[in-house]
Amino acid sequence: MIWNVSPExxxxxxxxxxxxxxxxxxxxxxxYVYLRRVFAKEKKPIEGLDELLIYVVIGxxxxxxxxxxxxxxxxRYLENPIEILFVWNGGLASHGGAIGxxxxxxxxxxxxxxxxxxxxxxRVCITVPMAGAxxxxxxxxxSEILGRPTDGPWGVIFQRVDSIPRHPAQLYESICYVFxxxxxxxxxxxxxxxxxxxxxxxxMLILIFASRFFVEFIKENQVGFESDxxxxxxxxxxxxxxxxxxxIFMRSKRESVG
Numbered sequence: 001m002i003w004n005v006s007p008e009x010x011x012x013x014x015x016x017x018x019x020x021x022x023x024x025x026x027x028x029x030x031x032y033v034y035l036r037r038v039f040a041k042e043k044k045p046i047e048g049l050d051e052l053l054i055y056v057v058i059g060x061x062x063x064x065x066x067x068x069x070x071x072x073x074x075x076r077y078l079e080n081p082i083e084i085l086f087v088w089n090g091g092l093a094s095h096g097g098a099i100g101x102x103x104x105x106x107x108x109x110x111x112x113x114x115x116x117x118x119x120x121x122x123r124v125c126i127t128v129p130m131a132g133a134x135x136x137x138x139x140x141x142x143s144e145i146l147g148r149p150t151d152g153p154w155g156v157i158f159q160r161v162d163s164i165p166r167h168p169a170q171l172y173e174s175i176c177y178v179f180x181x182x183x184x185x186x187x188x189x190x191x192x193x194x195x196x197x198x199x200x201x202x203x204m205l206i207l208i209f210a211s212r213f214f215v216e217f218i219k220e221n222q223v224g225f226e227s228d229x230x231x232x233x234x235x236x237x238x239x240x241x242x243x244x245x246x247x248i249f250m251r252s253k254r255e256s257v258g
Contacts, residue, residue, distance in 0.1 A: 003168075004159040007142045019141035027131030028057055034127050042193055048115055052108050056124060059104025060097050060131075061087065067096010071233055072223050090144075094132065094212070095237040098205075101128070122200035126188055129181035129208060136174035145170050146220045169219045176211040183207065196256035198248050205245025209238040 009017040032053055039049050068091040069077040069084050077084050105124060109117040139145040143158040147167025155165030184204060188195055216234045226232040 001155075002157045002159055003140075003143065005141055005143075020138035023134045023138035023141065027134035028053065030130045030134070031056075031124070031127035034130070035123060038123050038126075038188075044115070048112055051112065052105070052115065052120060052124070055104040055108040056101055059100035059102075061092075061100070063100015063103065064092035064094065064097035067093035067099065071095065071237060092135075094135075095209075095234075095241065098128075098208075098241065116197070118197035118201065122188075122195060122197065125200045125204040126181070126184045128204060129177040129184065132208065133174040133177035133181070136170045136177065140168065140170040140174070145173075145222075147172075147218050148220055150218075166220075167218045169215055172218070173212070173215050176215065177208070180204070180207045180211065196252040198252035199256075202245045202247070202249025202252060205241050206249065207245075209241040209245070213238040213242070 005019075007018050007020060009019060009022065011017070032049070035049055035053075036046065038044075039046055065084065065087055071093055073091070083089070101124065102121065105120050106117055109115055109120055136145070143160045146158060146161060147156075147169030149155075149164050150167050151165070152167075154168070156168045157163055157165050184200060184207075187203065188200060213235050216232055216238075219232075219234070221227055221232050223233070229236070
């Protein structure tokens with residue numbers, strides 16, 4: 001398959017509408033629609049969701065941007081810190097986004113005592129894979145986050161990059177995230193208000209970053225220094241995330257039984 005889709009939908013003077021931006025926003029919209037049903041089911045005031053979403057959007061973007069700058073290109077941005085603000089030039093890291101989401105929910109929960117941290121985090125975490133799937137589709141539209149070359153019939157030639165058939169790694173990852181959302185949805189649906197606090201957070205960390213770890217084996221490195229590492233940066237950062245998820249999930253189960 002030859003992939004030569006323009007990342008731009010249309011341009012109006014200095015303004016350009018891009019697929020990535022539309023899909024990024026779509027992820028938040030889907031999360032909001034899903035969480036409205038959760039808040040209604042658990043009889044939580046909907047205005048709390050509106051405020052929570054603002055926190056999460058800011059936390060996601062800020063965390064993902066800082067994560068990319070510090071994890072992947074620290075010297076560049078330490079020498080030119082003003083460029084950290086230039087988000088339109090690209091550069092977002094999902095590991096940093098995860099930290100940003102957790103931080104923003106913590107700040108929200110401190111302000112709104114009716115929404116405990118673990119309760120809020122568990123509900124938001126159900127929807128995180130949906131947003132991740134949309135972001136990876138955005139990467140596909142940008143012909144970025146490329147897979148390694150392949151001789152398989154599923155190979156895709158990203159004509160805007162080169163003429164080499166490659167794994168559509170963005171699509172693999174997006175499909176994984178859709179599957180993870182389904183797992184988390186039914187996990188929550190089976191337990192509802194009796195869900196052990198922190199269990200969905202732990203399960204989400206395990207599934208998201210375990211899948212990320214394995215997909216990285218068929219992805220090109222994002223920055224040059226990763227070639228000198230036994231694992232790339234995405235895999236290195238995923239290991240502690242999975243370990244943290246296992247610890248949180250097991251602890252939540254022990255406390256719920258106790």
